[in-house]
Amino acid sequence: MLLRLFLLRLLRRWHARVGFAAMLFFLILAVTGLMLNHGEGLGLDGRSVHAEWLARWYGIKSEPPRQVFRSGHHGLIAANGRWLLDGKISGEKLPQPVGLAEFADIFVVASDAALYVYRENGELIEKLGPGALPGSPVRAIGSSARGIVLRTASGIFASADALSWRPARQRSVHWSAPAALSTSERQAYEEALTPGVSVQQLLLDLHSGRFAGRYGPLVVDLLALLLAILSLTGAWLFLVPRMHRGRH
Amino acid sequence: MSWRPSCSLALLTLALGAAAAGLAHGDVYQEPDAFVAEVFGSKPAPKVLWLTRDIQAQAAAILGHPPAQLRQRYWSDSHKSAWILEEIGKEELITAGFVVVDGRIVHVRVLVYRESRGQEVRYPSFLKQFREAKLARDNTLDRRIDGIAGATLSVGAMERMARLALFFDWMSHR
Numbered sequence: 001m002l003l004r005l006f007l008l009r010l011l012r013r014w015h016a017r018v019g020f021a022a023m024l025f026f027l028i029l030a031v032t033g034l035m036l037n038h039g040e041g042l043g044l045d046g047r048s049v050h051a052e053w054l055a056r057w058y059g060i061k062s063e064p065p066r067q068v069f070r071s072g073h074h075g076l077i078a079a080n081g082r083w084l085l086d087g088k089i090s091g092e093k094l095p096q097p098v099g100l101a102e103f104a105d106i107f108v109v110a111s112d113a114a115l116y117v118y119r120e121n122g123e124l125i126e127k128l129g130p131g132a133l134p135g136s137p138v139r140a141i142g143s144s145a146r147g148i149v150l151r152t153a154s155g156i157f158a159s160a161d162a163l164s165w166r167p168a169r170q171r172s173v174h175w176s177a178p179a180a181l182s183t184s185e186r187q188a189y190e191e192a193l194t195p196g197v198s199v200q201q202l203l204l205d206l207h208s209g210r211f212a213g214r215y216g217p218l219v220v221d222l223l224a225l226l227l228a229i230l231s232l233t234g235a236w237l238f239l240v241p242r243m244h245r246g247r248h
Numbered sequence: 249m250s251w252r253p254s255c256s257l258a259l260l261t262l263a264l265g266a267a268a269a270g271l272a273h274g275d276v277y278q279e280p281d282a283f284v285a286e287v288f289g290s291k292p293a294p295k296v297l298w299l300t301r302d303i304q305a306q307a308a309a310i311l312g313h314p315p316a317q318l319r320q321r322y323w324s325d326s327h328k329s330a331w332i333l334e335e336i337g338k339e340e341l342i343t344a345g346f347v348v349v350d351g352r353i354v355h356v357r358v359l360v361y362r363e364s365r366g367q368e369v370r371y372p373s374f375l376k377q378f379r380e381a382k383l384a385r386d387n388t389l390d391r392r393i394d395g396i397a398g399a400t401l402s403v404g405a406m407e408r409m410a411r412l413a414l415f416f417d418w419m420s421h422r
Contacts, residue, residue: 040401046339125318131280131332132294132321163296163321198339 008240015233018226025223032207039200048092048196055195064190067178069100071143073120074107076100077181080195085109086122092196099141099176103148108162110141110150110176117162126162134165142175149173274340274362277370280332283345283359284323287330294321297420310387310411311335320416328354329420331413337363337402344406346413352382353410366399369406378406383414 039045055062065079077084081093095111102108106125109116113136115128130136135152142149147160149168158168181189202211209216278286285291297320299307307315316334323330328349334341340362347355356378358370368374377393384390389411395403 045401046336119318123318124316126321127317129280131284163294200339 004240004244008237011233012237015230015237019230022223022226026227029207029220029223032203036200036203036207039203044199044203046092047199049199049202050194050196052191052194054197054202058197060195060197062190062195064186065181065193066186067180068185069097069176069178071100071102071107071176074100074102076109077189077193079190079193082193082195083109084189084192085118088122089192090122098138101141101143101148101176103143103160106148106162108141108148110138112137112139115150115162128162140175142173144168144173151175274360275367276360278345278357278359280343280345280359283332283357284330287328287345287347287355288323288325292323292325294323295420296321297416303419306387306415307412310415311408322416322420324420329417331416332359333409333412335405335409337366337405339363342369342402342405342409344409346410348413348417351414351418352380353378353414354380356410358406363402366396366402368396368399369402374403378410381410381414383411383418387411387415
């Protein structure tokens with residue numbers, strides 16, 4: 001009788017202590033688990049977290065921006081798969097641009113395999129993949145009196161609307177060329193162009209413990225063990241007094 | 249270095265590097281050009297559907313997010329129209345081609361698949377579910393598309409693109 005009481009008190013005390021000590025970790029596991037299960041509904045798919053310390057923690061090499069493409073009214077700075085277009089971030093996982101040109105009320109950013117056609121206000125009108133280009137890869141982009149001009153492996157082509165292309169001549173084309181950024185400009189833009197870590201990946205690493213490095217998963221294993229022990233001790237604390245009362 | 253999340257680190261760095269270098273093209277099952285040429289016998293000049301505010305709003309309701317661009321290229325003759333659309337499955341874009349005749353899908357093909365899992369959506373056994381599908385009320389399909397275990401998000405993306413192709417086809421005839 002005394003031994004059972006002693007055991008019950010000991011268990012209750014340690015059940016509470018272990019539960020309290022592991023509370024923060026269990027909360028992290030529960031919240032990250034819930035978010036992972038409902039990532040789509042929460043709109044987490046495709047989202048990234050951009051922070052220098054996080055990129056460093058993950059060992060992702062951050063390239064500082066080095067050059068800027070400028071046309072009459074627009075400017076583009078690119079680094080780490082991100083574009084700063086007219087001072088605004090424009091999407092993720094974007095290719096390295098080869099130039100920027102504008103004509104009438106549109107402006108176009110070219111990479112070697114795609115064109116991004118924008119309205120004057122920066123809204124994306126259309127992305128043209130290799131199938132929609134008159135030639136590929138794109139080696140340079142420029143503008144002339146007749147429209148946007150592309151220099152590709154298949155020749156030089158011009159278009160006024162980036163829809164239909166016709167062969168063109170190289171004369172009187174103003175080709176887009178990068179200009180070097182000053183040191184102060186690089187520093188100013190570097191933070192905005194920090195590489196990102198996918199939110200899903202971050203949650204997964206927090207949930208599995210990998211975020212903390214090599215020993216993180218072992219800590220999570222230990223927590224799983226603690227959770228199992230808490231379940232058993234909880235069941236014991238719940239059932240034993242009732243069984244005892246039932247006998248009397 | 250050894251104490252950092254080595255596995256995910258390597259994957260992330262690789263993925264980011266590949267994407268930044270423009271190398272993340274995925275599995276190309278058919279070039280979009282070849283799809284259009286196969287449908288029409290040759291490649292006709294593209295036409296353009298401008299997404300007005302109203303069309304954008306309805307497209308956003310179908311996709312669950314605003315459409316990525318303001319004009320949609322398509323190809324058509326007097327009989328059919330072909331649409332090449334892109335939608336994110338989980339994290340990467342899936343490119344698929346749809347052929348629409350009289351408001352019904354007559355042909356679907358996954359052209360480029362960039363996700364790491366869920367490639368099963370390209371199999372004819374899955375795609376045949378879209379044949380003869382048309383729009384019902386609220387721009388939903390007139391039938392239920394059976395999912396594939398492990399490819400839920402890609403199946404969802406395919407269904408959204410099918411609805412969008414039918415909706416765009418309808419809009420192009422207005």
